[in-house]
Amino acid sequence: xxxxxxxxxxxxxxxxxxxxxxxxxxxWFVEHSLDWRAFVRxxxxxxxxxATGDALAVATVEWAKECEDCVDG
Numbered sequence: 001x002x003x004x005x006x007x008x009x010x011x012x013x014x015x016x017x018x019x020x021x022x023x024x025x026x027x028w029f030v031e032h033s034l035d036w037r038a039f040v041r042x043x044x045x046x047x048x049x050x051a052t053g054d055a056l057a058v059a060t061v062e063w064a065k066e067c068e069d070c071v072d073g
Contacts, residue, residue: 002043003064011063020056028056 009019020028029036032052034044046064049057 001046001061001064001068003046003049003060004043005040007060007064007067010067011060013059014056020060028054032057 005025008025009022011020012018014020026036029039032054034048034052038044046061049061
C-alpha cells in the first residue's frame with residue numbers, strides 16, 4: 001500500500017487539527033533518511049514507514065489503511 005501526503009496531512013489524533021504540518025513531516029523524513037521529494041511526488045510504501053519503528057509512522061499507515069477501506073468498502 002502506498003501512503004501519500006494526503007494521509008500525512010489528514011491523520012487524526014495528534015493535535016487539535018488533523019494531520020501533521022508539512023515542515024514537521026519533512027523534518028521527520030530527513031531524520032529517518034527518507035526522500036521527502038520522492039514521497040511528495042509518488043508516496044511511500046507502507047512497509048518502508050513501518051520499518052522505521054516510529055509511532056507516528058504506524059499511526060499514519062493505520063490511517064491510510066482506514067482511508068483505503070472507506071474508498072473500497
